Amino acid sequence: MTINQQILLDNRPTAEARADNFRLASVEVPPLRDGEVLVRHHYLSLDPYMRGRMNDSKSYAAAQPLGEVMGGGTVGEVVESRAPRYQVGDTVAGMGGWQEYSVVDTSQPGVLRKVDTTQVPLSYYLGAVGMPGVTAWYGLVRICEPQAGQTMVVSAATGAVGSAFAALSKARKCSTVGIAGGPDKCRYATEELGFDACIDYKQHADAGALSRALRAACPDGIDGYFENVGGMVLDAVLPRMKTFGRIAVCGMISGYDGASIPLANPQLILISRLKIQGFIVGEHMQDWPAALKELSGLVAQGSLRPRESVALGLAAAPEAFLGLLRGRNFGKQLVKLI
Numbered sequence: 001m002t003i004n005q006q007i008l009l010d011n012r013p014t015a016e017a018r019a020d021n022f023r024l025a026s027v028e029v030p031p032l033r034d035g036e037v038l039v040r041h042h043y044l045s046l047d048p049y050m051r052g053r054m055n056d057s058k059s060y061a062a063a064q065p066l067g068e069v070m071g072g073g074t075v076g077e078v079v080e081s082r083a084p085r086y087q088v089g090d091t092v093a094g095m096g097g098w099q100e101y102s103v104v105d106t107s108q109p110g111v112l113r114k115v116d117t118t119q120v121p122l123s124y125y126l127g128a129v130g131m132p133g134v135t136a137w138y139g140l141v142r143i144c145e146p147q148a149g150q151t152m153v154v155s156a157a158t159g160a161v162g163s164a165f166a167a168l169s170k171a172r173k174c175s176t177v178g179i180a181g182g183p184d185k186c187r188y189a190t191e192e193l194g195f196d197a198c199i200d201y202k203q204h205a206d207a208g209a210l211s212r213a214l215r216a217a218c219p220d221g222i223d224g225y226f227e228n229v230g231g232m233v234l235d236a237v238l239p240r241m242k243t244f245g246r247i248a249v250c251g252m253i254s255g256y257d258g259a260s261i262p263l264a265n266p267q268l269i270l271i272s273r274l275k276i277q278g279f280i281v282g283e284h285m286q287d288w289p290a291a292l293k294e295l296s297g298l299v300a301q302g303s304l305r306p307r308e309s310v311a312l313g314l315a316a317a318p319e320a321f322l323g324l325l326r327g328r329n330f331g332k333q334l335v336k337l338i
Contacts, residue, residue, distance in 0.1 A: 002029040002038075005314050006069045007098035013054055017325060021054065022070070022318040035107045038080040041096050044314075045073035045126040046321045046333040047160075048228075048253050061280075070098040070317075075115065075125050076338075091115050093125045098317050100337055110285075119300045127332035128306045129295045132160035135281040136226070137291035139248030140168050142284070143277050144224030148173035151218050153237065155179040156228035157189050157198055160306060160332035161250065164295060165226055166193045167304040171294075174224075177217050179210075179233060181327050188330075192305060201233060207264060210236035221245070230254045235264040241272050249278040253325070307331030 003026055010023035032038060050072060053064040064071060074096035078086050083106040086092070094112040096102035104112050115125045127133065136154075139161075146152055152169045154162050157178025166189070169176040178189045178198040189198035197217040204210040214222070214236060221242035227234060230252035241247070252261055269276060298304035309329040311320035317335045324333045 002101065003027070004029050004099055004101040006100075007314060007317050008068060009054060009064045009066055009070055011066065012056055017051055017054060017322060019318045019322065024315060029101055030103065032080060032082045032103065033105075035083050035105055037078050037083050037086045037104050037106055037112070039074070039076045039092060039094065039096055039102050039104055039112070040079045040338065041074040041076040041100055041102065042336070042338045043075050043123045043126055043310075044096070044098055044317065044335045044337065045130070046317065046324050046335065047072065047132070048251055048324065050321065051325055071095060072097050073126050073131060074102065075122050086112075086114075091117050091122055093130065098314065098335075100314060120296055123308060123310075123332075123334055124299060124306070126334060127160040127308065128164050128299055128304050129292060131281060132332065133164040133295040133304075134288050134291040135250055136161045136164035137168055137295065138279060138281050138284055138287055139226045139250055140165055140172075140224070141291075142287065143248035143275075143279065144226060144246045146172045146174045146224055149175075150223035151175045151177065151220060152224045152226070153177045153179065153214070153218065153222050154226040154228070155201075155233050155237075156251075156253070157195060158185045158193065158307070158331060159228070159329070161226075161228060162189075163193050163306040163331065164304060166195050167298045168294070170194050171298065171303065175218070177214075177222075179214075179229075185330065188307065192307075194303075201236075204236075207232045207235035211239050214240045224248070226250060228253060230261045238263075238265055238268040238272075238274075241268070241274055243272050245272060245274050247274060247276040249276060309333045311335045313337070 006025045008023045056063045075093045078090040152174045154165045157180040178195045186198035186200045189195040199213045225247045227249045228251040231254035
């Protein structure tokens, strides 16, 4: 029997998430039934939304059950198949979770898809050409509604979503400005990701100072803003928004440990007649084919070259995840299992 290592959610955090919220376990892989495949994961994805699922409270996603494998995206290879549509050796993407292997019932629609690695590296299907990339596409195209010559801004600019946002925005001939933490990240944003400017929020003590830096980088104002952070960053952006500007709210990582995130000047929403829309990319599956096609093309032509932070081995997943929540990652955070 094949032994499968797994990371389980052992207990729920009371404030900040900690490594001891998780537990490493080993189980035997059960025999396959008709219609099932066994996938050996090569990479698993770590994403900020997972922190919200660790809480047993109202959220846009169901709480992660205690004692079960942490959910999350995976890519890997079919190593055994009792499903006619999948052959041993097929490279696939799915939601296998924090474990080395997963048994997948292929009769369930959307649980597994074959991926082509001839032009797109396998790991990119967890980032640039996966859920984060589609998230950037939907927030930009459907909510921020970019037009050539307009100014688009994104926070967490060098992460998986931000890097895809830059390539998609520049392809639409928009001035594109990022907000990131640290000079190395800002340098990477402008020199490699194609941002026209990037502001280091860590160099600014408060929202007023950060807002003044945004004014210098966006002298004509901001037409569209993609929000990943909240808190001081959102307070700094709101005064710089143009009348009838659009804000796509994807994440609020500054409040993922349970702290409230007050808004300093909500009257600006009315004064500037802003459209602010939160979204969950999994609720817009009709847009995934178009988004993935464009993202794959940008990777193939070299316009989208995302950086990856890679932790080695399943046991490294909890600490890598905590580092992601604290901004220690540089680019898409992955765990390499093979």
